[in-house]
Amino acid sequence: MILVTGANGLAGSAVIREFARVHAPVRALVRSRTKAQALEAFPTVELVEGDMLRPETLANALSGVDRVLLISSPNQQMVETQCTFIDAAKKAGVRHMVKLSGVTTSLDSPFLFSRMHAEIGRYLERSELAWTYLRPSQFMTEYLREVPTIVTERAFFLPFEDAKLTPVDLEDIAKAAFALLTTPGHESKTYMMSGPEALSMTEIAEQISLAIGKTIRYVNVSPEERKRAQLAAGIPAYVVDALDVQSRLRREGNGEEVVHPETHIALGIRPTTFAEFARRHATDFRRESDRFEGA
Numbered sequence: 611m612i613l614v615t616g617a618n619g620l621a622g623s624a625v626i627r628e629f630a631r632v633h634a635p636v637r638a639l640v641r642s643r644t645k646a647q648a649l650e651a652f653p654t655v656e657l658v659e660g661d662m663l664r665p666e667t668l669a670n671a672l673s674g675v676d677r678v679l680l681i682s683s684p685n686q687q688m689v690e691t692q693c694t695f696i697d698a699a700k701k702a703g704v705r706h707m708v709k710l711s712g713v714t715t716s717l718d719s720p721f722l723f724s725r726m727h728a729e730i731g732r733y734l735e736r737s738e739l740a741w742t743y744l745r746p747s748q749f750m751t752e753y754l755r756e757v758p759t760i761v762t763e764r765a766f767f768l769p770f771e772d773a774k775l776t777p778v779d780l781e782d783i784a785k786a787a788f789a790l791l792t793t794p795g796h797e798s799k800t801y802m803m804s805g806p807e808a809l810s811m812t813e814i815a816e817q818i819s820l821a822i823g824k825t826i827r828y829v830n831v832s833p834e835e836r837k838r839a840q841l842a843a844g845i846p847a848y849v850v851d852a853l854d855v856q857s858r859l860r861r862e863g864n865g866e867e868v869v870h871p872e873t874h875i876a877l878g879i880r881p882t883t884f885a886e887f888a889r890r891h892a893t894d895f896r897r898e899s900d901r902f903e904g905a
């Protein structure tokens with residue numbers, strides 16, 4: 611049995627949809643079944659409730675499980691959540707854990723979540739479970755977060771100057787996770803994964819514009835302006851601070867501009883371009899920008 615944690619989240623639900631697409635059985639761990647109705651509809655998906663921070667709630671989720679895809683929210687409890695879960699999984703007889711982290715994962719990273727992923731990785735390696743790392747770059751879905759200002763101002767506002775990033779499609783990540791969970795030979799290996807192109811924010815804006823048939827601009831803002839906007843949008847201060855550090859690293863060139871085609875190639879996955887992603891999500895962008903015109 612394969613278990614996917616964080617199954618109600620962005621990455622986890624994409625992986626569950628991939629299992630469902632190919633009619634493969636999978637167990638999905640969620641905190642709340644009522645929030646997971648979309649997953650419940652898939653015939654090959656077994657939905658189980660449990661809290662990764664409370665081992666006493668995980669018996670059903672972990673029963674008979676051989677392999678796990680380890681995902682939880684990027685929050686202040688991420689290390690405690692995943693390490694507590696690793697202990698529970700080991701006790702329950704899990705053999706192999708595939709951990710989703712990020713391309714910049716490093717114990718000495720100034721970026722909070724990169725450091726946390728590395729701490730969890732160190733814990734996992736010391737647990738004696740077999741491990742595999744799937745380390746994607748920025749998700750393409752991050753640009754859907756910019757829809758509100760695309761609606762009101764036909765622009766998005768980021769402090770990245772002319773830095774390039776290599777966003778990757780969650781559907782590609784889901785295909786990679788599926789392959790790592792269902793085929794042998796991935797123990798003790800790291801799979802870095804990015805989209806096929808390094809793009810500046812101006813180029814991202816051009817791709818969104820082409821997809822929706824309207825001009826969307828990228829506006830470079832100061833780090834302080836970005837922080838003010840995020841705090842006003844209700845994002846917790848520690849996340850705002852972490853993202854501010856991440857933005858600085860991106861401006862300086864922290865390796866996120868490097869294209870990593872190796873995982874797509876090794877696992878036989880066709881890389882999705884940002885243009886394809888933007889076209890697939892044109893309704894999300896277009897519907898909202900129609901509102902801008904008072905439609």
Ligand SMILES: NC(=O)c1ccc[n+]([C@@H]2O[C@H](COP(=O)([O-])OP(=O)(O)OC[C@H]3O[C@@H](n4cnc5c(N)ncnc54)[C@H](OP(=O)(O)O)[C@@H]3O)[C@@H](O)[C@H]2O)c1
Nearest residue numbers: 616618619620621641661662663682683684711712748749
């Ligand atoms: N965004 C990016 O560009 C990017 C790039 C590379 C890597 N990553 C990494 O990808 C990972 C997944 O991100 P995501 O966007 O999919 O996160 P997400 O949407 O927040 O999903 C995380 C899921 O984990 C669940 N969860 C959290 N605590 C839990 C607990 N104690 N017990 C059970 N479930 C729990 C959440 O459940 P609820 O639904 O109940 O809250 C949520 O469904 C993160 O670690 C992030 O650092 C992100």
